[in-house]
Amino acid sequence: MFGIGMPELIVILVVALIVIGPKKLPDVAKALGKGFSEFRKATESVKETLNVDEIKDEVDDIKDSLLYGTSDEDEKDTSPEKEDKSRHKDTK
Numbered sequence: 001m002f003g004i005g006m007p008e009l010i011v012i013l014v015v016a017l018i019v020i021g022p023k024k025l026p027d028v029a030k031a032l033g034k035g036f037s038e039f040r041k042a043t044e045s046v047k048e049t050l051n052v053d054e055i056k057d058e059v060d061d062i063k064d065s066l067l068y069g070t071s072d073e074d075e076k077d078t079s080p081e082k083e084d085k086s087r088h089k090d091t092k
Contacts, residue, residue: 004012020028047053 016028017025
């Protein structure tokens with residue numbers, strides 16, 4: 001969680017308790033929690049709208065085909081005809 005350990009978290013809570021006060025601290029914490037959940041929902045909806053995961057998968061496929069010379073069709077096609085053709089190419 002952001003590289004924050006237990007000692008840092010305790011210091012943050014103590015400073016917040018001193019600055020905000022014990023009466024308002026639960027309300028501030030609740031408001032922060034709601035804000036974070038709304039932010040998370042908004043980012044998920046933006047990801048869905050932009051199809052980020054699908055675009056990333058397509059980019060990875062293109063990268064693999066360029067770097068390694070393979071494509072989805074080559075990987076999926078394991079028929080005996082393909083193996084026979086590759087054997088004939090090797091013998092010539």
